Amino acid sequence: MKKINFLPIIVLAAMFAVACSGDDDSSSQPATCSDGIQNGDETGVDCGGSCEPCEAGSEVTKSGILEEDETWTADKIYFLEGKVVVGEDVTLTIEPGTIIKGKPGQESLASALVVDQGGKLMAEGTADNPIIFTAESDNIQPGELYGTNLDQNDVGLWGGVIVLGKAPISAPGDNETAQIEGIPASESFGQYGGTDPEDNSGVIKYISIRHGGITIGQDNEINGLTLGGVGRGTTIENVEIVANQDDGIEWFGGTVNVTNALVWAQGDDGFDTDQGWSGTMDNGIVIMSSISGTALEMDGPEGTTGADMTHTLKNITLIGAGTTSGYADLRDGLLVNLENVLAYGFGAEATVKINGADSATELANDNITFLDWQIVLPENVNWENIFAGDFEPGDDTKFYNNAEAIDAADATSGANASVFDWTYAASMGVEF
Structure with missing residues (x-):
């Protein structure tokens, strides 16, 4: 919550008289705001002729639940202390070019921006002025696109961005809602799921989320961008996740569509889907590092x-x-269409794996489909070993009839990489 100091009424009245009294023509002159303390700066600031309290300083610390609409502006850096929650019926607007930094903190003290059910995040950056979420230790300053002291190897320095909606999920026991990972059930927020596939959690465009995924428990980290029960009324496009300790983007059910997403140097999986998500991810790139898990889980x-x-x-x-x-x-009886995929640069043991008898059943029933896959094989790798795992004899043709081994120069599948020129990865010279 924003901390506001209240002075006695008599003192306030005296300050008002000092700031706004005088000759009639003085009303056209800028007043000095004596209550410039909302953001911890106790010096007077120019309020442009207004005697209303005004924010001062270039750094703002946020914590707790936002209970009123707010706008975060590009001339300030916003620090997340613990969970900052956009509450029900509240809209947080973030202007293009704004920098948000998460403070460190393990387990329940991990920092994150959480959009609760019924809240909205209007984060509409641009290619020239993306909205940047990063760690407190990042030395990036307003007006800059990146700092100089961190790189893709700096992971797990804060939490991440979590959006929770009211769209359908497939949770254990057919429960309509569930509690998102990373937020204890004792908190007043963290529920996701419902019955509204058109649910709208806002707009996310041209955002870069960096150096997150801090550990909150054993085998439990926060994803770069977590989407829990988010509805298709939400707009998500042009998103970058860099150096997240856990997954890049993870969907838990919901119906939201995502367009143009890049994940680089994640500690676990690039794109991770769960609980019957029924949307579309269109045009995405996953760039692995030596610590990454699987590109698609x-x-x-x-x-x-x-x-x-x-x-x-x-x-x-x-x-x-x-x-x-x-x-x-591909696990736990998922239902998925995987179309126009290009893969290269992997190790000799990398596979497209059908994991478990329930997934084998869905493959046999044509509920797992492949179309236009191209893989540039590592040296000395047998193409017949790429498709692996649990499946009935002959069902491997469902992959091999729709995939081919190619030379790199012959690639025709994959993402349109030109739309990612705005990203931090592109600025660092990463080839994709």
């Missing part, structure tokens, strides 16, 4: 399975780091 519904729980990833480029990380791990 996809889990099925955790409750009742339905045909309306199918999701689609199309126009995707997966770039390995020369390690044994996997192309895709």
Whole structure:
């Protein structure tokens, strides 16, 4: 919550008289605001002729639940102390070029921006002025696109961005809602899921989320961008996740569509899907590092399975780091269409894996489909070993009939990389 200091009424009246009294023509002169303390700056500031309290200083610390609409502006740096929650019926607007820095803190003290059910985040950056979420230790300043003291190896320095909506999910026991990972059930926020596939959590455009994924418990970190039960009324496009300790983007059910997303140097998976997400990820790039897990990890519904729980990833480029990380791990009876995928740079043991008998069943029932896959094989790798895991004899043709091994120069599948020229990854000279 924003801390506001209240002075006795008599003192306030005296200050008002000092600031605004005088000859009649003095009213046209800028007044000096004596209450410039909202953001911890106790010096007077020019309020442009107004005697209303005004914010001062270039740094603002936020914590707790936002209970009124707010606008964060590009002339300040905003620090997240613990969870900063956009509450129900509240809209947080973030202007293009604004920098938000998460403070460090383990477990329940981990910092994150959380958009609760019924709240809205209007974060509309531009290609020239993206909105940047990063760590407190990042030396980036207003007007800059990146700092100089951190790189893609600096992971887990704060939490991340969590958006929670009211769209359907497939949770254990067919529960309509669930508590998002990373937020204890004892908190008043953190629920996601519902019955409204058109639910609207706001607009996210041209945002870069860097150096997050701090550990909150054993095998439990915050994703760069977590989407829990987010509805298709929400707009998400042109998003970058860099150096997140856990996954880049993870969907927990919901119906939201995402367009133009890049993940670089994540500690675990690039794109991760769960709980019957039924939207589309169109035009995405995953750039692995030596510590990355699998480029695509996809889990099925955790409750009742339905045909309306199918999701689609199309126009995707997966770039390995020369390690044994996997192309895709398809698990728990998921329903997915994987279209126009290019993969290269992976290690000799990387596979497209059908994981578990329930996934084998969905493959046999044509609920896992492949179209226009191209893979540049590492040296001395047998093409017949790329598709692996649990499946019935002959069902491997569902992959091989729609995929080919190619030379790098012959690639025609994958993402349109030109739309990512605005990203931090592009600024650092990463090739994709």
